[in-house]
Amino acid sequence: MHDLLFDFISKYIALTDDEKNAIVSLDVFRSFKKGATLLKEGQKSNDGYFVLKGCIRTYYIIGGDEKTTAFYTEMEALTPHCVINKAPSEYYISCVEDTILIFSTPDMEAEMFSKFPKFESLCRILAEEFLAKQQINFDEFKTSSPEQRYLNLLQKRPDLIQRVPQHQLASYLGIKPQSLSRLRARILEKDKG
Amino acid sequence: MHDLLFDFISKYIALTDDEKNAIVSLDVFRSFKKGATLLKEGQKSNDGYFVLKGCIRTYYIIGGDEKTTAFYTEMEALTPHCVINKAPSEYYISCVEDTILIFSTPDMEAEMFSKFPKFESLCRILAEEFLAKQQINFDEFKTSSPEQRYLNLLQKRPDLIQRVPQHQLASYLGIKPQSLSRLRARILEKDKG
DNA sequence: TAAATACGTTCACTTAAGTTAAGAAATGAT
DNA sequence: ATCATTTCTTAACTTAAGTGAACGTATTTA
Numbered sequence: 001m002h003d004l005l006f007d008f009i010s011k012y013i014a015l016t017d018d019e020k021n022a023i024v025s026l027d028v029f030r031s032f033k034k035g036a037t038l039l040k041e042g043q044k045s046n047d048g049y050f051v052l053k054g055c056i057r058t059y060y061i062i063g064g065d066e067k068t069t070a071f072y073t074e075m076e077a078l079t080p081h082c083v084i085n086k087a088p089s090e091y092y093i094s095c096v097e098d099t100i101l102i103f104s105t106p107d108m109e110a111e112m113f114s115k116f117p118k119f120e121s122l123c124r125i126l127a128e129e130f131l132a133k134q135q136i137n138f139d140e141f142k143t144s145s146p147e148q149r150y151l152n153l154l155q156k157r158p159d160l161i162q163r164v165p166q167h168q169l170a171s172y173l174g175i176k177p178q179s180l181s182r183l184r185a186r187i188l189e190k191d192k193g
Numbered sequence: 194m195h196d197l198l199f200d201f202i203s204k205y206i207a208l209t210d211d212e213k214n215a216i217v218s219l220d221v222f223r224s225f226k227k228g229a230t231l232l233k234e235g236q237k238s239n240d241g242y243f244v245l246k247g248c249i250r251t252y253y254i255i256g257g258d259e260k261t262t263a264f265y266t267e268m269e270a271l272t273p274h275c276v277i278n279k280a281p282s283e284y285y286i287s288c289v290e291d292t293i294l295i296f297s298t299p300d301m302e303a304e305m306f307s308k309f310p311k312f313e314s315l316c317r318i319l320a321e322e323f324l325a326k327q328q329i330n331f332d333e334f335k336t337s338s339p340e341q342r343y344l345n346l347l348q349k350r351p352d353l354i355q356r357v358p359q360h361q362l363a364s365y366l367g368i369k370p371q372s373l374s375r376l377r378a379r380i381l382e383k384d385k386g
Numbered sequence: 387t388a389a390a391t392a393c394g395t396t397c398a399c400t401t402a403a404g405t406t407a408a409g410a411a412a413t414g415a416t
Numbered sequence: 417a418t419c420a421t422t423t424c425t426t427a428a429c430t431t432a433a434g435t436g437a438a439c440g441t442a443t444t445t446a
Contacts, residue, residue: 062336069332084325091332117310124317131324132277138331139262139284142367143255145434146403166424174335179403181425186402338404339433359394372433374395379432 001029001100004052008075013122022115028103032095039080039093046105048079054099055163059171060091068168071096071160077126096164146175147183194222197245198295201268206315215308221296225288232273232286239298241272247292248356252364253284261361264289264353270319289357339368340376 002024009015015023029052032038039045041061049056051072058078059068069091072078082089083106113120141149150173154161161169167177175183195217202208208216222245225231232238234254242249244265251271252261262284265271275282276299306313334342343366347354354362363373 058332060332060336067336069335070328079321079325081325081329084322090329113314117313120310120313120317121306124313124320127317127320127324128272129277131320131327132272132274134324134327134331135263136274136283138327138334139251139253141331141334142262142364143253143260165422167422171335176404177424178405178426182403185425358392360392369434370394371396371435375433378395 001052004074005050005102009122012125013118015118019116019118022112026108026112028108030101030103032099032101034095034097034099036099037092037094038101039082039089039091041090041092042088044082044086044088045080046083046107048077048083048104048109049093050077050102050104051075052100052102054101055096056093056099056101057096057164057168058091058093059168066168067171069172071164071172073159077130096168141174146173146179147187149173150180150183151187194245194293197268198243202315205318206311208311212309212311215305219301219305221301223294223296225292225294227288227290227292229292230285230287231294232275232282232284234283234285235281237275237279237281238273239276239300241270241276241297241302242286243270243295243297244268245293245295247294248289249286249292249294250289250357250361251284251286252361259361260364262365264357264365266352270323289361334367339366339372340380342366343373343376344380 002020005023006015006020032054038047038049038056049072051074053074055071055073056078057068057072058070058080059066061067070078078093080089080091080093109119109123113123140152144152153169153173164172166180170177170180173180195213198216199208199213225247231240231242231249242265244267246267248264248266249271250261250265251263251273252259254260263271271286273282273284273286302312302316306316333345337345346362346366357365359373360370363370366373368376
């Protein structure tokens, strides 16, 4: 299980055995069952998550129904907004599948950063990379129609369409579940004709 | 002019005079006229920008017309995607107003980081903070209608509605200029009635 | 200053998403 | 295995965004 993590990190920086041991000794690997809730609206938390295996999602409850806004799968990290701004969470986080996560807190990070400054470089690079990627995602979202967004998702993250319930995908695409159903029927119709 | 920058940085970390001088000696302040283009689609560049004064925007040209996807104003930083992934730019960047920017490159950053590790902390913190903020923005975008997005913008960044042409705002809101016009008329009508 | 260009609004029409409701299919729990 | 719940689809109707065009008003610029 640790190898998954070290293989990933090795793409960015080289780790000494000392550094690897420091990570292992933090003992931050945790398993969750499908449907388990990691964070609720209104809660305060200091936990950040790194997905080793499985899938988690963030969602709001607005006017009584769930709006899923993001999915995090293998090798993706999520530091909830409430950790950054030290306020109660605006959203929920739960597991879409059985999931293995690495937990982190600002304190743990601070300790690691001072012992191994290299880790702070890693975190900076990952944050900058993810930020640039997010910006492109947002740009694509703004400049395309729901149908284009669905087709785009089909290209870029076909796995998500398999692993995630339609009604969660719908809000991720910025539309209602009924509209997603209709839109898919429309696409099938076009393909036939 | 330097004070603007140091006041901002002091919110995150304390700088020694040595460190301040290191920044000043980089001599990275540059002025641009309204309309000036900083980056074009297809170009490669290593420049990141930090807005000291004014406003810049990123836009795509899709099917012949401009789609503005982001605005950066005072104390906001932009590292274009093409700098991160070392590929030609997918978008344009230009000045909405007369603007004063700080330029940076990965090389300059690397040098500063090795001389003053504190700067890497600052950049990590800024990146994480901006990432969390962007995620919330994206969430709000996904979970609201064009009209709600406009009203939300009116609350959160009323300055933008003043400083930016309507047709640029429209694509920023994910709609056509005509739809923005209509939507505004609709809101005025409601307010009256 | 005159002509050209760009910008914002309005209108009529088309297309697609939101809404409400009903029923079928899949999933989970006892 | 059965029942209950959740999920997905379909349909009819409403509402709003996309489209194409026209028009008036800045703003450029020749």
